[in-house]
Amino acid sequence: MPNMPKEAISASQAVCVLILFLFGSNALFNIDAHTAQDSWISLLFALIYALPVLMIYARLMKLFPEKDLFEIIKLLFGKVTGKVLVALMTWYALHLAALVLRNFSEFIRISVMFQTPQIVIMIIMMLLVVYMTKSGIETMGRWSIFMMPFILTISLLTVILSINKIDIGNIYPIMEHGLGTIAAHAFEFFSFPYAETVVFLCLAGCYKRKESPYKLYVYSALTGTAILLLVMLRNILLLGIPMGIADYFPSFTAVSILDIGGFLAHIEGSTATNLILAGIIKITVCLAAATKGMASLFGIQNYKNIVFPLAVLTIALGFVIYRSTLEMINFLDLYPYYAIPFQLAIPILVWVVGEIKVRKMRKKETKEISS
Numbered sequence: 237m238p239n240m241p242k243e244a245i246s247a248s249q250a251v252c253v254l255i256l257f258l259f260g261s262n263a264l265f266n267i268d269a270h271t272a273q274d275s276w277i278s279l280l281f282a283l284i285y286a287l288p289v290l291m292i293y294a295r296l297m298k299l300f301p302e303k304d305l306f307e308i309i310k311l312l313f314g315k316v317t318g319k320v321l322v323a324l325m326t327w328y329a330l331h332l333a334a335l336v337l338r339n340f341s342e343f344i345r346i347s348v349m350f351q352t353p354q355i356v357i358m359i360i361m362m363l364l365v366v367y368m369t370k371s372g373i374e375t376m377g378r379w380s381i382f383m384m385p386f387i388l389t390i391s392l393l394t395v396i397l398s399i400n401k402i403d404i405g406n407i408y409p410i411m412e413h414g415l416g417t418i419a420a421h422a423f424e425f426f427s428f429p430y431a432e433t434v435v436f437l438c439l440a441g442c443y444k445r446k447e448s449p450y451k452l453y454v455y456s457a458l459t460g461t462a463i464l465l466l467v468m469l470r471n472i473l474l475l476g477i478p479m480g481i482a483d484y485f486p487s488f489t490a491v492s493i494l495d496i497g498g499f500l501a502h503i504e505g506s507t508a509t510n511l512i513l514a515g516i517i518k519i520t521v522c523l524a525a526a527t528k529g530m531a532s533l534f535g536i537q538n539y540k541n542i543v544f545p546l547a548v549l550t551i552a553l554g555f556v557i558y559r560s561t562l563e564m565i566n567f568l569d570l571y572p573y574y575a576i577p578f579q580l581a582i583p584i585l586v587w588v589v590g591e592i593k594v595r596k597m598r599k600k601e602t603k604e605i606s607s
Contacts, residue, residue, distance in 0.1 A: 242514065243374055243441075243442045244441060244442055244444055245376075245439075246377065246447070248381060249377030249378065249584065249596065250452050250456075251379065251381060251455050252384045253333065253436070253521065254436060254460070255459050255463070256384070256387065256517040256518070257432070257518045258429045258433070258513045259387070259463055259518060260336065260514045260518035261336050261340065261515055261518060263487050263514065264339060264343055264515075265486070265565075266464070266467060266468050266471055266487055267468065267481060267485075268315045268424060270417070270421045271417065271418050271482065272275070272548060273408070273409075273465075275470055275472070276465055278419075279422070279461065279464060279465060282422040282430060283430070283457060286431060287457065289430070289431055289455055289583075290430065290433065290454070291450065293437055293449075293586060294450045295587060296587055297449035299590050299594050302328060302443070302445050304437065304438050305325060305583075305586070306325070309586060310532070312589045312593060315470065316335070319397050321582060321586075322529055323529075325529060326525075326526055328435070328575075328578035329522050329523075329529060330433060330522070330546065330549070330553070332432060332522045332525040334554035337358055337519055337554040338358075338510060338557055338558060338564060340515040341354050341513070342360065342517075343484075343508075344357050345357055346484060346485070347488045347508065348505075348508050353375060355465050355551070355555060358554060361519070363516075364516055365520050366544060368517075369523050369527065369547075375388035376520055376521070383517075386513075387510050387514060388581075390503075390506050391467060391510065392461055394494065394503065394507060395466050398470050399495060401474060401493070401494065403473060404473065406473050406474075406475075406476045411551065421436045423572055424568065424572050426572070427572035427575050427576075429460075429576075431575065431579035432575070432579065433453070433456075434578065435522055436521060437523075438528055439528070455597075470490055471486045471487055471490045474493065475493075484565060487511065488511070520549075524539075526546055527546050
């Protein structure tokens with residue numbers, strides 16, 4: 237990896253970044269059509285699936301402190317194989333940035349700015365993302381920790397204000413879809429959003445050595461799950477399953493039906509802002525990871541020099557990636573299978589090889605000391 241200006245992010249900032257990353261685009265869709273009112277149980281199963289994988293991500297950070305995933309790969313696999321793996325992970329980060337950008341541009345176009353051309357919405361969002369990425373990881377961390385209270389407050393407020401409008405009958409019958417079906421479809425929640433946090437490993441070189449990566453992932457996963465669970469239950473209890481499944485963006489629709497008057501009459505606007513702010517963080521993480529990967533591949537000294545070209549590529553890719561909103565929604569069923577190599581196969585391979593090489597190195601050092 238070429239020498240680049242050293243950046244650092246604190247544990248609290250990293251936790252906020254990951255929570256917003258998890259909240260991100262998942263909060264847009266939220267209800268799983270396959271498990272309907274049992275979606276919240278699927279989400280809990282997904283957390284159980286995710287924790288061991290997140291511990292593998294954390295273990296990589298522990299084994300190779302202050303190194304990002306690209307540096308680790310090159311260290312373990314050499315020039316040729318290393319570049320292939322770096323290229324694959326760079327593609328995933330770039331593709332994920334485009335997917336999330338398209339998700340949010342569709343949301344804004346359909347729910348908020350329906351007369352605005354989609355390409356204009358994408359450009360405006362990417363200008364914010366480019367500014368954040370070029371400002372550095374520290375700025376992203378500070379921005380996340382600043383915005384976290386606002387996003388949490390709005391989310392919790394909508395849950396509280398919906399209490400007198402919920403229909404508890406919407407969550408019954410519980411476990412209607414059977415344990416097997418619920419557990420099987422939990423893999424979709426596992427892949428989106430939990431395992432997507434593999435992208436954060438591409439920025440792990442900025443995480444301080446003294447901080448525990450295990451706590452980072454556990455705290456983020458538990459807090460993110462709690463927020464998503466509250467939002468999901470709110471949507472199910474307010475909308476009911478037929479409307480919740482039929483609606484492209486149930487989180488926005490759920491709060492738009494709240495009639496609370498006064499200064500909160502337009503709380504749906506605050507909710508839209510809430511979702512978009514989290515989405516911008518997720519896209520920023522992905523774009524920063526993609527630019528770091530590209531810099532690693534081509535020996536570019538400062539990844540910030542190629543942020544703008546990759547942002548343009550992200551817009552182009554996001555614009556052509558789907559032909560319609562329905563196609564975007566349908567891709568959610570296929571996404572986990574596409575993402576397996578990037579979220580599971582490559583990180584597990586890197587972890588196994590890393591464990592072997594680190595142990596060999598420690599044994600060698602022990603022998604040298606004893607001799």
